[in-house]
Amino acid sequence: MSEALKREAAGRAVAEIRSGMKVGLGTGSTARHFVDLLGEKVRAGMDIVGVPTSEATASQARECGIPLSDLDTLARLDVTVDGADEIDGDLNLIKGAGGALLREKIVAAASDAMIVIADDTKVVEALGGRFPLPVEVNRFGLGATRALVQRLVDGHGTDGWVKLRGEEAGTPFETDGGHLILDAFFGRISQPEALSNELLNIPGVVQHGLFLNMCRKAYVATPNGVETLLKGN
Numbered sequence: 001m002s003e004a005l006k007r008e009a010a011g012r013a014v015a016e017i018r019s020g021m022k023v024g025l026g027t028g029s030t031a032r033h034f035v036d037l038l039g040e041k042v043r044a045g046m047d048i049v050g051v052p053t054s055e056a057t058a059s060q061a062r063e064c065g066i067p068l069s070d071l072d073t074l075a076r077l078d079v080t081v082d083g084a085d086e087i088d089g090d091l092n093l094i095k096g097a098g099g100a101l102l103r104e105k106i107v108a109a110a111s112d113a114m115i116v117i118a119d120d121t122k123v124v125e126a127l128g129g130r131f132p133l134p135v136e137v138n139r140f141g142l143g144a145t146r147a148l149v150q151r152l153v154d155g156h157g158t159d160g161w162v163k164l165r166g167e168e169a170g171t172p173f174e175t176d177g178g179h180l181i182l183d184a185f186f187g188r189i190s191q192p193e194a195l196s197n198e199l200l201n202i203p204g205v206v207q208h209g210l211f212l213n214m215c216r217k218a219y220v221a222t223p224n225g226v227e228t229l230l231k232g233n
């Protein structure tokens, strides 16, 4: 999908931002367009404050001149705009391909609304069929945690797998919080709420990339323009 279309979706989200808003700034190639376009608005006089969901986004936002804050100073935000790896018909999401899922989820949960921007390759019938679920884990006890996640995958009834992100390249990927990521392929996830609970019951799991009932609106870029998806429609 072209960067131009991602930027169009990002432009629709920027059009919803008003002066005075506190805005969560997502992470990834689509959110990058949003931050860029928001920076243009700020330089033209829009008065907003951003809370970034990653060090990468923080650095881009600073370069764009967006004033930044954090969730210690601002407990609630008006809106978060972020990308996604999979979006189902009820606007439940898989996120975390960029490894920012923990901060993204904390920021989204602190926001009155979450708007997702994406291209139409991200829209799926059921979560998990295409994309492995990123699971952020503590370094301590990695082997045991991995075995417990693998047990969940095995019990899911498909030929799933669990990989430590970066392991094949020789250097495990480290998140901004200093954790590791297990990419767990479950196949179609028929009961996302149940899986979410099972994962969070594993002590070494810090968080996972299932974003359930958090997003109410998505702008999805297609070759024929940007579609608006609303939860419950």
Ligand SMILES: O=C[C@H](O)[C@H](O)[C@H](O)COP(=O)(O)O
Pocket: 026, 027, 028, 029, 030, 031, 082, 083, 084, 085, 095, 096, 097, 098, 099, 100, 101, 104
């Ligand atoms: O950790 C990364 C995030 O969840 C991203 O928002 C997600 O991977 C989508 O990124 P992109 O817009 O680059 O496809």
